[in-house]
Structure formats: C-alpha cells, structure tokens
Amino acid sequence: MRDFVLERPQSIPEALDILKKAGGRAMVKSGGTDLIVWLHRSLVNPDCVIDLTKIEQLKGIGLSNGRIEIKALATLNEVASNPAVGEKLPALFQACMAHSDPLIRNRATVVGNVCSAVPSGDVIAPLLCYGAMVEITGPSGDRTLRIGDFITGPKKTALAADEIVTAIKIALPEGKSAGCYIKISRREALDIAQAAVCCTAFESVTREFRISFCAVSPRPVRATEAERLLNGATKMDDGIVEAAAKLAIEAVDPITDVRASREYRLAMIEELTRRAIKSCVEKLEAGGPS
Ligand SMILES: Cc1cc2nc3c(=O)[nH]c(=O)nc-3n(C[C@H](O)[C@H](O)[C@H](O)COP(=O)(O)OP(=O)(O)OC[C@H]3O[C@@H](n4cnc5c(N)ncnc54)[C@H](O)[C@@H]3O)c2cc1C
Incomplete structure (x- = not known):
C-alpha cells in the first residue's frame, strides 16, 4: 500500500475544497469496507483519502413529502432497520440484509x-426498481441522476473527480405494492452474489412490475421485455410467469468467474425471476405492501 494523506473534513464545503485542491488524486471514504481493501491491494493509489465520517450533514435517514432520503453515511443496518424501508421498500430491506454480515453492515x-x-453490489438492483435518484454536489452546485445513469460500467460512475454523493432519494410507493430480492451465493454470509433478482410490483389502476438483477451484467439493467409481458397480462398464470422468466435471461450478459459460470448464472436468473415474480403476485393478492 502506498502512503497517502488522510483528511477528515467537518463539512461538505470543506470536503469539496480538499477534493478540488487534490486535482483528481483524492478518493473519498465512507464506511471504507471497499476502499480500505482496494488500498491494501494497491488496486487504487490516491495521494489523499478524504474520510467523510465527521460530516454531520451526511448522517441519517430523512422522510418528507412521501420521499425517503438515505444520506451518504447511512449504513446498511440503519437503512434495514428504518420502519419506512421495512414497510414500503421490502426489496431494499431484503437486499440490505443479504449484504455481508451484521458487522460489515x-x-x-x-x-x-x-x-x-x-x-455484485446488492442494493443497486432494488434501487433501480424503486426509481432511486442519486444526489450529487460539487463546485458547480448540486445535480441529480437516476441510478441507472449514475452507474456507467463496472466500477465506473458519472461522478466527476471533484464531486461527492450526498444522498439517495426514493419516492415511497403509494397504495398496494410488493417487492422481493433473492440472492444466491456460495455461502450464506460474507459472500457476494453469484446472481440475484429483484422484482417489485405496484398496483393502482393497473399493475406495474419492475425486474432487475445483480452480478449478471456490467451495469444495472431492467428486464423491460419481461416487464412489458407481465404488465400487459390480463390474467397472471404460470404460463405468463414462465415466459417472463425466459425473457429475463435476454436482458442479462453474465460472465464466468471464480464464483460461477455464465451458464449457471443464466439458469439461476431464470429460476430466481420465476420465484421473485410469484412472490410479488402472492404478496399483492394477500394485500401488500409487504
Ligand atoms: C467482508 C466483506 C463482505 C462484503 N460483502 C458484500 C456483499 O455481500 N454485498 C455487497 O454488495 N458488497 C459487499 N462488500 C463490499 C462493500 O461492503 C460494499 O460495497 C459497501 O456497501 C461499500 O460501502 P462503504 O461505505 O464501505 O464504501 P467505501 O469503501 O467507503 O467506498 C467505496 C467506493 O465508493 C466511493 N464513495 C463512498 N462514499 C462516497 C460518496 N459519498 N461520494 C462519492 N463517492 C463515494 C469511494 O471513494 C470508493 O470508491 C463486502 C466487503 C467486505 C469487506
């Protein structure tokens, strides 16, 4: 690991000032559970690490006007134990609980x-299904991006070198809804996904299904063809669910790596999509949100 300067700013403007002065040679740290590993393995070599954990404005979870604001320093456990997440965003709750173990969370x-x-980031698929927006601040002000536009490739985002993410905002579903995140990995804890599927369903005048994935595509994708089939169905029977599960495979492009082969991942996506859709339909029919 290369030497670096550790900065601990107390405010967002102070953090942005340090980032600007570092001219692209700094990285910010929140929990550090990825960054410290990358530093140890010399996968990243910044001159400066900016620890955000002293910045009060970045702590906590807010709720107003039907929107939840997950601030930058909110941990997986804080998010999972928030009542609004448990009640209105069950797929995000399940993804948080599927992440690592209680200590890391x-x-x-x-x-x-x-x-x-x-x-393989667990929370990305549910955030995509729930239409999450990423709040960004930098020297030229604030901006907001949809999560699907924020992540541009493996380990790549639309964030400029002098910007930080301050929060993620999600409009809480109104009315009946259901959500489900199913992950498979080689062991139950402390392992990242071989594959995972997220399905959400929202019911107002019509039903709207959304399906997304983890660990099977270079950037977040939704199974739009499968969603279209489900959303247009007048009756939800096994044939429709089967057809949607097959269409889901066409949305993904998994690789073979140490965790699983491409073929295994494709087979799992079909099976997990089938289970996730059925789970959402059952929950809706039992009277969601759940
Ligand atoms: C033992 C272990 C088990 C794990 N298991 C899982 C798992 O099951 N599922 C899973 O998805 N991941 C897992 N991870 C990976 C890791 O825990 C997660 O990706 C975690 O959510 C990263 O959050 P962090 O706060 O620790 O990020 P950090 O390590 O602090 O930062 C990660 C990256 O994001 C950037 N960053 C952080 N905050 C900001 C911000 N506010 N603005 C701009 N950039 C920022 C950093 O510069 C860095 O590039 C595991 C890691 C370990 C060590």
Missing part, C-alpha cells in the same frame, strides 16, 4: 455500495 453504507458500482 454496521459500517458499510448504501451510498458506498452504489459509488463502488461493482456489478
């Missing part, structure tokens, strides 16, 4: 998971 942040932008 006390340190790792939801925003850090998104900024790492690794294809």
Whole structure:
C-alpha cells in the first residue's frame, strides 16, 4: 500500500475544497469496507483519502413529502432497520440484509455500495426498481441522476473527480405494492452474489412490475421485455410467469468467474425471476405492501 494523506473534513464545503485542491488524486471514504481493501491491494493509489465520517450533514435517514432520503453515511443496518424501508421498500430491506454480515453492515453504507458500482453490489438492483435518484454536489452546485445513469460500467460512475454523493432519494410507493430480492451465493454470509433478482410490483389502476438483477451484467439493467409481458397480462398464470422468466435471461450478459459460470448464472436468473415474480403476485393478492 502506498502512503497517502488522510483528511477528515467537518463539512461538505470543506470536503469539496480538499477534493478540488487534490486535482483528481483524492478518493473519498465512507464506511471504507471497499476502499480500505482496494488500498491494501494497491488496486487504487490516491495521494489523499478524504474520510467523510465527521460530516454531520451526511448522517441519517430523512422522510418528507412521501420521499425517503438515505444520506451518504447511512449504513446498511440503519437503512434495514428504518420502519419506512421495512414497510414500503421490502426489496431494499431484503437486499440490505443479504449484504455481508451484521458487522460489515454496521459500517458499510448504501451510498458506498452504489459509488463502488461493482456489478455484485446488492442494493443497486432494488434501487433501480424503486426509481432511486442519486444526489450529487460539487463546485458547480448540486445535480441529480437516476441510478441507472449514475452507474456507467463496472466500477465506473458519472461522478466527476471533484464531486461527492450526498444522498439517495426514493419516492415511497403509494397504495398496494410488493417487492422481493433473492440472492444466491456460495455461502450464506460474507459472500457476494453469484446472481440475484429483484422484482417489485405496484398496483393502482393497473399493475406495474419492475425486474432487475445483480452480478449478471456490467451495469444495472431492467428486464423491460419481461416487464412489458407481465404488465400487459390480463390474467397472471404460470404460463405468463414462465415466459417472463425466459425473457429475463435476454436482458442479462453474465460472465464466468471464480464464483460461477455464465451458464449457471443464466439458469439461476431464470429460476430466481420465476420465484421473485410469484412472490410479488402472492404478496399483492394477500394485500401488500409487504
Ligand atoms: C467482508 C466483506 C463482505 C462484503 N460483502 C458484500 C456483499 O455481500 N454485498 C455487497 O454488495 N458488497 C459487499 N462488500 C463490499 C462493500 O461492503 C460494499 O460495497 C459497501 O456497501 C461499500 O460501502 P462503504 O461505505 O464501505 O464504501 P467505501 O469503501 O467507503 O467506498 C467505496 C467506493 O465508493 C466511493 N464513495 C463512498 N462514499 C462516497 C460518496 N459519498 N461520494 C462519492 N463517492 C463515494 C469511494 O471513494 C470508493 O470508491 C463486502 C466487503 C467486505 C469487506
């Protein structure tokens, strides 16, 4: 590991000032559960690490006007134990609980998971299904991006070198809804996904299904053809679910790596999509949100 300067700013303007002065040679740290590993392995070599954990404005979870604001330092455990997440965003709750183990979840942040932008990031798929927006601040002011536009490739985001993410905002679903995140990995804890599927369903005048994935595509994708089939169905029977599960495979492009082969991942996506859709339909029919 190369030497670096550690900065601990107390405010967002101070953090942005340090970032600007570092001219692209600094990285910010939230929980550090990815960054410290990368530093140890010399996968990244910044001159300066900016630890955000002293910045009060970046802490906590807010709720107003039907929107939840997950601030940059909110940990996986804080998010999972928030009542609004448990009640209205069950797929995000399940993804948080599928992440690592209780110790890591006390340190790792939801925003850090998104900024790492690794294809196996657990919270990314539910955030995509729930239409999450990424709040960014930098020297030229604030901007907001959809999560699907924020992550541009494996470990790549649309964030400029002098910007930080301050929060993720999600409009809480109104009315009946259901959500489900199913992950498979080689063991139950402390392992990243071989594959995972997220399905959400929202019911107002019509039903709207959304399906996304983890660890099977270079950047976040939704199974739009499968969603179209489900959304247009007048009756939800096994044939429709089967057809949607097959269409889901066409949306992904998994690789073979140490965790699983491409073929295994494709087979799992079909099976997990089938289970996730059925789970959402059952929950809706039982009277969601759940
Ligand atoms: C033992 C272990 C088990 C793990 N298991 C899982 C798992 O099951 N599932 C999973 O998805 N991940 C897992 N991870 C990976 C990691 O915990 C997550 O990606 C975590 O959510 C990252 O959050 P963090 O706060 O620790 O990010 P950090 O390590 O602090 O940062 C990660 C990246 O995001 C950037 N960043 C962080 N915050 C901001 C910000 N506010 N603005 C701009 N950029 C920012 C950093 O510069 C860095 O590039 C595991 C890691 C370990 C060590």
